[in-house]
Amino acid sequence: MPVIGFIGLGDQGAPIAQAIADAGYPLHVWARRPESLKVLDTYPHTVQPTVAALAAACDVVGLCLRTDADNVAIATDGGLLAGMRRGAVLVNHGTGLPQQARHLTELAAPYGVDVVDAPVSGGHAVAVARQLTTIVGGDPQVVERLTPLFATFSKKVIAVGPAGSGQFGKLFNNTLMMMNHQNALDVFRLAGSLGLPIPPLLEVLLSGSASSFALQAIGPSVTSQNVAHLQTLELVDMNLFAGATASLGDAAKPVVDRAVAGARGLNELTALLGA
């Protein structure tokens, strides 16, 4: 079994690393703050003292850091790429820009290291249940080789295309969901003006051709309690989407505007549906 390295044991990274260890892969970790390693207390793992030591020990290194800038910093100045073996693979599980996924691929090429962008969809609870959807971009052969590894924490692994495609897939998914939220908000506002009672209308829309995951999520997973937090996360994603589609200029604007409106209106939609 390949030796797996992992850096970034946060909300999303910790359950991923736990699933990898549980599946029997030798797991090596490094953390800036030793207390981050507590989440692996009951899982077999090896702690490496430095990034370079981790890099030298592993066939695959997974990153689950906050931003693209964090990835580049650890890959270059942090010494990760310089320490990795030729033929090893660097995997980014964080959500970021497709351009940055390609940039990381270029940075890694001189070291003979392959890079795969594999952002995950589903949130913390889904990660803990090992039911994430992992959306992958990169060399098809490398992606195929890593699929069993991704399957340890995913219900579905989708290879979208070349480097950056995983990020595109994740960002397009979130954008379309927010746009569908905006559609729902628009029609419920209209229904209010028509004097249509909301609860039976909601039942109709949920059970027929108008249904969507976006609508189904209101109540079960989007509530008045967590909606503000979700809105913040969605707007972060929309910043990334705007960056990912910037090369298209004004052509992307209606989509960006509609999705941002959907994110901003999510609290109104949640309130209208009494969730």
Add this chain to the structure above:
Amino acid sequence: MTYTVGFIGSRDEGAPIARAIADNGYPLHVVDEPAGADLPGLARISDVVGLFLDDAGNSRTLVDDGLLKAMRPGSAVVNFANGLPEEARRLAGISTPYGVTFLDVPVSGGPVAAQNRQLTAIAGGDTATVSRLGPLFASFATTVVHVGPSGCGQQAKLVSDALMAMNHQNALEVLRLAVALGVPVPGLLEVLRSGSAGSVALAAVGPVITTGNAGHFQELELDDLRLFGEAVEHLGASASPVVDRAVAGAQNLTELTALVTG
């Protein structure tokens, strides 16, 4: 309780509903085309008459052709087809003096749900009658929702049609961007369909809506959206963005289908 059902307009979309009613053991009398049929005769033997006609056809059948006059007091007429909420209210009003209850119960789900008897029946009208006819509706619908008084079934159905078309438009707009960016569409579609971006509107393109029939679905959707536009016309400019977006979604359905099935 079993009651005798008459069904007028049992061709095309009405057919699977009529078949399901018969298969569930209701004595069923069917009239494919109202023109030339003995409608008063049908009325006299029916406890419930189901209609699958357009508004003009309903009005002609009920009033001009004498169906309503011949129906027994205490019986019901149910319109399963899409129509204007206002027209549902008008026909309900006309039926009352005859002791006949008129319900608007359009259905949602599309042809596959119709074949599988998994439609959603969206009812407007008298509460007691909707509840009494619930088992009849359940022969072709997995979900029966009583939305409110007369016209509410049509309103909710038209809102549902609009939302579906708007979801089509969303999918189209993001796929256009993906194509422009060179993102491989098949992989992206797999993400969108299985993830939080998923919708019935997107799922239907490919399995149900194909390049062969997209033009037909487009026409049906545009017909429904013309009704929707009329039903919300009194709201003025506040309704236009919704109507416009839904119409765009229907008008672009062939493009979406080509992108998805490409």
